[in-house]
Amino acid sequence: MTPFTRTSSDARLNPNVSVDCVIFGFDGERLKVLLIDRGQSVSDSDEEKVYALPGNLIREDEDLDKAAERVLFELTGLEDIFLEQFGSFGDPNRLTKEHDLEWLKSIRAEPDARVITVAYYSLIRADQYEIHASSFARDAVWHDIDALPPLGFDHAEIIESALRELKFKSKYQPLGFELLPEKFTLGQLQKLYEAILSTELDKRNFRRKILKMSFLVPLKEKQIGVPHKPARYYTFDKEKYQSYKSTDFYFTL
Amino acid sequence: MTPFTRTSSDARLNPNVSVDCVIFGFDGERLKVLLIDRGQSVSDSDEEKVYALPGNLIREDEDLDKAAERVLFELTGLEDIFLEQFGSFGDPNRLTKEHDLEWLKSIRAEPDARVITVAYYSLIRADQYEIHASSFARDAVWHDIDALPPLGFDHAEIIESALRELKFKSKYQPLGFELLPEKFTLGQLQKLYEAILSTELDKRNFRRKILKMSFLVPLKEKQIGVPHKPARYYTFDKEKYQSYKSTDFYFTL
Structure with a gap:
């Protein structure tokens, strides 16, 4: 039934x-x-x-x-x-x-x-x-x-x-690899962390800390056709990302 | 039965x-x-x-x-x-x-x-x-x-x-509070970490890193009646230890 x-x-x-x-x-x-x-x-x-x-x-x-x-x-x-x-x-x-x-x-x-x-x-x-x-x-x-x-x-x-x-x-694990597009801005990455932590993060602090992570690779390309100053695109170095994921990564925002 | x-x-x-x-x-x-x-x-x-x-x-x-x-x-x-x-x-x-x-x-x-x-x-x-x-x-x-x-x-x-x-x-959590005597040497603390991680740790590296932790309080007292150079005793600052335990402590040996 x-x-x-x-x-x-x-x-x-x-x-x-x-x-x-x-x-x-x-x-x-x-x-x-x-x-x-x-x-x-x-x-x-x-x-x-x-x-x-x-x-x-x-x-x-x-x-x-x-x-x-x-x-x-x-x-x-x-x-x-x-x-x-x-x-x-x-x-x-x-x-x-x-x-x-x-x-x-x-x-x-x-x-x-x-x-x-x-x-x-x-x-x-x-x-x-x-x-x-x-x-x-x-x-x-x-x-x-x-x-x-x-x-x-x-x-x-x-x-x-x-x-x-x-x-x-x-x-203690890097985030974003499967959650962001292939190329993304630091603003998009910050939004992801803010959504998960349900808190607003200070933009400068966030950038300073996240840019220490060697799995983030800056691209030459920038946003086009946006109404603000175009932001640089980044991508993940998949290999480094995975090795951070399996070891001692620790990230305090 | x-x-x-x-x-x-x-x-x-x-x-x-x-x-x-x-x-x-x-x-x-x-x-x-x-x-x-x-x-x-x-x-x-x-x-x-x-x-x-x-x-x-x-x-x-x-x-x-x-x-x-x-x-x-x-x-x-x-x-x-x-x-x-x-x-x-x-x-x-x-x-x-x-x-x-x-x-x-x-x-x-x-x-x-x-x-x-x-x-x-x-x-x-x-x-x-x-x-x-x-x-x-x-x-x-x-x-x-x-x-x-x-x-x-x-x-x-x-x-x-x-x-x-x-x-x-x-x-990511400090260890030892309930596992070591009230006063203990850094050698004893190292033994605890070695037992848990089932690995030998470099003495100098261990001390350098663990001494950054403000929950460790050096005492004036040293070992007596030991056949080697007497080691200093330490104790845990219970309050600091607990606050490390509940926040962003991270310790890489």
């Missing part, structure tokens, strides 16, 4: 363990998070929809990483994305709110089972992936991280935790 | 989710890990015992952190230790090796159930805590991290992963 069709074999699901994916997206300006519309409103009189992270029970025969990939693909159409596990959430009452239970009854064989969820996150370029909602997701939509809609379960807490991890990671 | 008595109420266990604790111990010289003897040998002709991390299924009514505290206490007597979750392990075949299954049959109601484990770690002073094995642990013993005995399940992998986390953490 589930309202969705499986995309692959109907393997048995483990009733007690799920995966959830926090997919952050950068669109050049702002940080967003991908949420599914679970086809439910907060109350009868309320038009506000309830959203949730793309997530579902794992299959008995798949490991956690594979489960996260499969579930993300089934609900949003996203694939070939690097997912990183960042924590597990297991409050015994995380699924027991009335409207959450009501929704679970429409999609799960054992809606009352206790579920521990293993959470993954990723940061992608929001406008370079096509999103196709399917399975029990009525829709899959990017939401501004600063203006989240009503969320089911403990998903607000999970997003908060993923965001802490992302901010922390941005201090 | 389980060979152990519960220490508290007989709450129902969740068959699919466990916690495991990687307790690292520093004894002033070496890094160790606390393992339980599960009362089983590798083979009939072999006297080598199989060890495992302190771990067990969670109760249906407890959250993950509380489960880790309870299970650690039940098996080893350790309590009031700061446990940090660092990852979950869910290979579908992590419990299916023959000697693991055989052991599970002796302690679990559903020995064939798939179990995902949520792993925690801690670093304590090995000689300042009393260890009392109980429940299904025949014994609980510190083992040198460089000379681990045969381990059940995927526990070698879990320890490896915890060790990576510990090494990584030692770069």
Whole structure:
């Protein structure tokens, strides 16, 4: 009686363990998070929809990483994305709110089972992936991280935790390679850091510090046709970028 | 038919989710890990015992952190230790090796159930805590991290992963406050870093870098009765140490 069709074999699901994916997206300006519309409103009189992270029970025969990939693909159409596990959430009452239970009854064989969820996150370029909602997701939509809609379960807490991890990671791993165009200005790079750290950064300080990073290569080319002084383009030295990524890079803005 | 008595109420266990604790111990010289003897040998002709991390299924009514505290206490007597979750392990075949299954049959109601484990770690002073094995642990013993005995399940992998986390953490959080005596020499502090990083460090480089850290306070007092030139004692400025711990400390040896 589930309202969705499986995309692959109907393997048995483990009733007690799920995966959830926090997919952050950068669109050049702002940080967003991908949420599914679970086809439910907060109350009868309320038009506000309830959203949730793309997530579902794992299959008995798949490991956690594979489960996260499969579930993300089934609900949003996203694939070939690097997912990183960042924590597990297991409050015994995380699924027991009335409207959450009501929704679970429409999609799960054992809606009352206790579920521990293993959470993954990723940061992608929001406008370079096509999103196709399917399975029990009525829709899959990017939401501004600063203006989240009503969320089911403990998903607000999970997003908060993923965001802490992302901010922390941005201090010891270089950022931007897959998030900015091939050539970009320092202003664009600063916008990325500002979106992730959700703070404004001092332009001069930012430039002074970021330009010490040898993976940033200045190009001869400058912006054209802009209404302000044209800015120089930069690009990433992929090799140096990767070696910073795997070693002792540390960056304090 | 389980060979152990519960220490508290007989709450129902969740068959699919466990916690495991990687307790690292520093004894002033070496890094160790606390393992339980599960009362089983590798083979009939072999006297080598199989060890495992302190771990067990969670109760249906407890959250993950509380489960880790309870299970650690039940098996080893350790309590009031700061446990940090660092990852979950869910290979579908992590419990299916023959000697693991055989052991599970002796302690679990559903020995064939798939179990995902949520792993925690801690670093304590090995000689300042009393260890009392109980429940299904025949014994609980510190083992040198460089000379681990045969381990059940995927526990070698879990320890490896915890060790990576510990090494990584030692770069951006100061270490030693609860692991060294109130007053200590820089040689003792170096030994701690060497044990965790499992590498020898250059004495001059180490001192030059560590002495930049304002949480290290030199004392007037020096060692007495030592067969070499007496070394100066240092102590931690607790307040500064804590503020380093919560901010942007970064330390590259």
